[in-house]
Amino acid sequence: MSQRKTIDARGAFCPGPLMEVIAALKLIEIGDEVEVWSTDQGTVKDLPIWVDKVGHKLIETNECDGYWSLVVEKTK
Amino acid sequence: MTKKILIVGGGLAGTIIANGLCRQLTKQIKSGDVAITMLGTSDQHMYQPGLLYIPFGKMREAELFRDQRKVLDKRVPYFIDPAKNIDTDKKEVTTDSGKTYTYDYLVLATGSRIMPQSIPGMAESAHWFYDLEGARKMRSALDDFEGGKIVVNVNVPHKCPVAPLEITFMLYDYLTEKGVMDKTEITYTYPIGRLHGLEPVALWAQPEMDKFGIKYETFFNTKEVDPDNKTITSEEGETLSYDMLVTIPPHSGAEVISSSGLGDGGWVPTDKKKLLMDGTTDIFVCGDTTNIPISKAGSTAHFEADVVIDNLTSILTENRWARDYDGKVYCFIETGMDEGTYVWFNYTTPPNPGPPSQMIHWFKLAYNRLYWLSARGLL
Incomplete structure (x- = not known):
């Protein structure tokens, strides 16, 4: 059963949601997931690009009430 | 009955809180109603931002240090006896020497540490x-x-x-002054798709780097360093060669935090406004130790410390909450050896750095001296 860690990065300007995701992925096991909540629309664009480059897996992208929720699975 | 406040960590955050509480709780400490104790790891207090100037010979090593017992209010017993285990159920902290300290309120200010050894080849070959x-x-x-x-x-x-960014632009100025920049190529790598986490800072930095001929690689998360062939390779598949590798190593929180089961990676899950460890009302977390998704910086620790001081004081004297942390961060940015700018933001106000100037550079140099007033809780 995979674990999911949630980062509430809403309103986080620095280091920013993607940097938080990268840091969080270092602390979880392969197969586990990181969910990030972000109010920065740039995250919706940047995170999938980075996930694709590194080879992790984007599981979900959801627009919520004033923020986005993205879920990444660690694959390596 | 004496209320015991135990501060774990003698860096900027812990020291400002200890000194600030002494100023706010003078009567209570004198009467014995409140007692503050600090556990640390060194008899020296280091001004960490000053390390930036050491490679260029712009600050002397001695300027970075003061005796921790002189920085700390004399009413705070200070023990150089690192915490080994923190038991939040029993409300006690056990130290390396085997002593046990109990508390009514705990302040976790254990900071962060560099982990170059976590990336193959980095510790052996990087600066x-x-x-x-x-x-x-x-x-x-x-x-x-x-x-x-x-x-x-x-x-x-x-x-x-x-x-x-500061070290990059300072390197450019240093090497230009030394007369070897025309024989040097500087490449800056950053983990995400721009040159800084703060978008306005990234938008400012890119044309500056272009102007100076500084190259950059984005989406570069280090996988390994090969000291023999002098190459560095990213998780994204890029390999760069180098003659000199200057790294900003990955960081981790304190070992005692993770070994005590208080937070993965040494970062304590913390309410971003209350600065209380999640699920508690008696454990405050301050500075780099928190898992709050904001800058790990001295100014963050300072603004958080002021909030912790106000709330602990109000709880102990008026049994009420004083105020929440608004996420304020303020950073000077050296843009070379002679100019600087600054940026500030909080949870609701985005950053907006101004144009660099010599005046702001001087302010930063002045703050390098004024820091000791901050640590003492006077500024």
Whole structure:
């Protein structure tokens, strides 16, 4: 059963949601997931690009009430 | 009955809180109603932002240090006896020496540490300025440097998020002054798709780097360093060669935090406004120790410390909550050896850095001296 860690990065300007995701992925096991909540629309664009480059897996992208929720699975 | 406040960590955050509480709770400490104790790891207090200047010989090592017992209010017993285990159920902290300290209120200010050893080959071959030994070695390497490829490599997570840009622009000025910049190529690598986590800072930095001919690679998360072939490779598949590698190493929280089961990676899950450890009402967390997704920086620790002081004081004297932390961060940014700018933001106000000027550079140099008033809780 995979674990999911949630980062509430809403309103986080620095280091920013993607940097938080990268840091969080270092602390979880392969197969586990990181969910990030972000109010920065740039995250919706940047995170999938980075996930694709590194080879992790984007599981979900959801627009919520004033923020986005993205879920990444660690694959390596 | 004496209320016992135990502060674990003698860095900026813990020291400001201890000194601030002494000022706010003078009567209660004198009457014995409140007692504050601090556990630390060193008899020296270091001004960490000053490490940036050590590789360039712009600050002397002695200027970075003061005796911790002189920085700390005399009413606070200070023990150089690192915490070994924190038991929040029993409300006690056990130390390396085997002593046990109980508390009514705990302040966790254990900070962060560099972990170059977590990336294969990095510790053996890279230079950094995030501790004194590293800054000394980098100073020596720069003394001997006569040209070649320098890679400035940024890893996640790290404290002082503007320092990677500062060291890059300062390197450019230093090497120009030394007369070897025309034989040097500087490449800056950053983990995400722009040159800094703060978008306005990234938008400012890119044309500056273009102007100076500084190259950059984005989406570069270090996988390994090959010291024999002098190459660095990213998780994204890029490999760069270097003659001198300057890295911002990945950081971790304190070992005692993770070994006590208080937070993965040494970062304590913390309410971003209350600065209380999640699920508690008696454990405050301050500075780099929190898992709050904001900059790990001295100013963050300072603004958080002021909030912790106000709330602990109000709880102990008026049994009420005083105020929430608004996420304020303020950072000077050295844009070379002679100019600087600054940026501030909080949870609701985005950053908006102004144009660099010599005046702001001087303010930063002045703050390098004024810091000791901050640590004493006077500024």
